[in-house]
Amino acid sequence: xxxxxxxxxxxxxxxxxxxxxxxxxxxxxxxxxxxxxxxxxxxxxxxxxxxxxxxxxxxxxxxxxxxxxxxxxxxxxxxxxxxxxxxxxxxxxxxxxxxxxxxxxxxxxxxxxxxxxxxxxxxxxxxxxxxxxxxxxxxxxxxxxxxxxxxxxxxxxxxxxxxxxxxxxxxxxxxxxxxxxxxxxxxxxxxxxxxxxxxxxxxxxxxxxxxxxxxxxxxxxxxxxxxxxxxxxxxxxxxxxxxxxxxxxxxxxxxxxxxxxxxxxxxxxxxxxxxxxxxxxxxxxxxxxxxxxxxxxxxxxxxxxxxxxxxxxxxxxxxxxxxxxxxxxxxxxxxxxxxxxxxxxxxxxxxxxxxxxxxxxxxxxxxxxxxxxxxxxxxxxxxxxxxxxxxxxxxxxxxxxxxxxxxxxxxxxxxxxxxxxxxxxxxxxxxxxxxxxxxxxxxxxxxxxxxxxxxxxxxxxxxxxxxxxxxxxxxxxxxxxxxxxxxxxxxxxxxxxxxxxxxxxxxxxxxxxxxxxxxxxxxxxxxxxxxxxxxxxxxxxxxxxxxxxxxxxxxxxxxxxxxxxxxxxxxxxxxxxxxxxxxx
Numbered sequence: 204x205x206x207x208x209x210x211x212x213x214x215x216x217x218x219x220x221x222x223x224x225x226x227x228x229x230x231x232x233x234x235x236x237x238x239x240x241x242x243x244x245x246x247x248x249x250x251x252x253x254x255x256x257x258x259x260x261x262x263x264x265x266x267x268x269x270x271x272x273x274x275x276x277x278x279x280x281x282x283x284x285x286x287x288x289x290x291x292x293x294x295x296x297x298x299x300x301x302x303x304x305x306x307x308x309x310x311x312x313x314x315x316x317x318x319x320x321x322x323x324x325x326x327x328x329x330x331x332x333x334x335x336x337x338x339x340x341x342x343x344x345x346x347x348x349x350x351x352x353x354x355x356x357x358x359x360x361x362x363x364x365x366x367x368x369x370x371x372x373x374x375x376x377x378x379x380x381x382x383x384x385x386x387x388x389x390x391x392x393x394x395x396x397x398x399x400x401x402x403x404x405x406x407x408x409x410x411x412x413x414x415x416x417x418x419x420x421x422x423x424x425x426x427x428x429x430x431x432x433x434x435x436x437x438x439x440x441x442x443x444x445x446x447x448x449x450x451x452x453x454x455x456x457x458x459x460x461x462x463x464x465x466x467x468x469x470x471x472x473x474x475x476x477x478x479x480x481x482x483x484x485x486x487x488x489x490x491x492x493x494x495x496x497x498x499x500x501x502x503x504x505x506x507x508x509x510x511x512x513x514x515x516x517x518x519x520x521x522x523x524x525x526x527x528x529x530x531x532x533x534x535x536x537x538x539x540x541x542x543x544x545x546x547x548x549x550x551x552x553x554x555x556x557x558x559x560x561x562x563x564x565x566x567x568x569x570x571x572x573x574x575x576x577x578x579x580x581x582x583x584x585x586x587x588x589x590x591x592x593x594x595x596x597x598x599x600x601x602x603x604x605x606x607x608x609x610x611x612x613x614x615x616x617x618x619x620x621x622x623x624x625x626x627x628x629x630x631x632x633x634x635x636x637x638x639x640x641x642x643x644x645x646x647x648x649x650x651x652x653x654x655x656x657x658x659x660x661x662x663x664x665x666x667x668x669x670x671x672x673x674x675x676x677x678x679x680x681x682x683x684x685x686x687x688x689x690x691x692x693x694x695x696x697x698x699x700x701x702x703x704x705x706x707x708x709x710x711x712x713x714x715x716x717x718x719x720x721x722x723x724x725x726x727x728x729x730x731x732x733x734x735x736x737x738x739x740x741x742x743x744x745x746x747x748x749x750x751x752x753x754x755x756x757x758x759x760x761x762x763x764x765x766x767x768x769x770x771x772x773x774x775x776x777x778x779x780x781x782x783x784x785x786x787x
Contacts, residue, residue, distance in 0.1 A: 252450040259446035267435040328354035335416035472499040589620035596633035608646040628707040635700040640666040654743035671719030723750040
């Protein structure tokens, strides 16, 4: 696909418009970025203070819930056990009273016995909401003259066959179980059902069932639970306040340190943090200040050293021009009389002339680099057609390509490639790229292709020679860098051609990028805005391209721009003194 929005080696692309987003646009982008609920729920996007407070509240809530659940369970068991013991003691007393009552009716008529039992059972009934009690007397003998008597017939529905069997098997003991019974509001009220067998000689055998309400205990438990919940909520509120205060105490110094670090990163090397006390945070602050002071001093030393180096290069370059002019004049005189010399002297004169020209080119490049370093390089920009500049550079390079056996395949786009550029500098960039491609192309064709869109114009120079690795593509624009230091220079390059070309591209506000595959070839792309200084976000031509014979000059099928991303620390440094590659 044509068009790229990622930068490769040497690029300075930015994803924004020519003038950058306005304040309102930045606010909309910020709100849009955090508007999605999933972003708010992602703890990684929270600030440190928010994470500390949230984690503290979460752990405190878990602790409060655990303690509250434990206390509620203990209190519930305690209330139930206390009420059970009370109920069993009371049931034992009632059983004995029933025996006394039934024994007192010995010899009485069945009607008198029935009335006495009914009066006793009805007397056991209590309608108090907190301690409600019902009773039922069920004769076991079918021949008994006394029928079933109950203060509330509905309670007999709670007595199942298992309960009756348990009562029959434990005639001298109390059998009890917990049951639930709907109250007037429809809620289930916990109750305790107690059963026992009463044997009255001469009167028969009876099963006594007593139903006790646990409503009062249930109300007490609910009150305790509400108290625990209220106390837990108050405790969580206090913990949240404490967590906020503690988080502020911890994060406020860190925020100040982060702000100072941002200022230092922005260039304010004098920024410091306030460090008072002797705690760990104060130690961090003092260490940060010491680091910032050392960094400021080191940068000042390096800046001064760079200034001295730049001045040295500039002064030496200027000083060498005078003796070089004399040497060049003398060499030209010798070169004119070379035919009069012996073959050995003539060859020496020829080598001397070539090295003097090489020395002259090196001095010119050093002077140009010194102008870039001093910030004195300016554009003489006028409207030109990039296609015309490409054709002119290609015509100048054809003799060299012919001597190398390389074919220059120039493919110009049908779109307009007019742009405001400094033709001298762009011509130098194109000559450097073509010369570099021919020298490293191993005699294979060199493809030159132009492209354009509304914002930018571009040209790629692709060879099919030794190629570049990704690491080499990141370093190819460094001064005096060579991919293979042992390889001899055959074209007399100074090692500064691509470094100067990169600066020429940046001076226009454009990109100069490299990409390649080892043993297959390399691609260099020059992207220029149609007007200098305009920010460009993409290139009209893709950098990653195919090296197959059938697709030469065409973008790789299915590739997504393929530019090599460049980190801030991987951009070519203009102060590196490494060995050069043949790039001029």
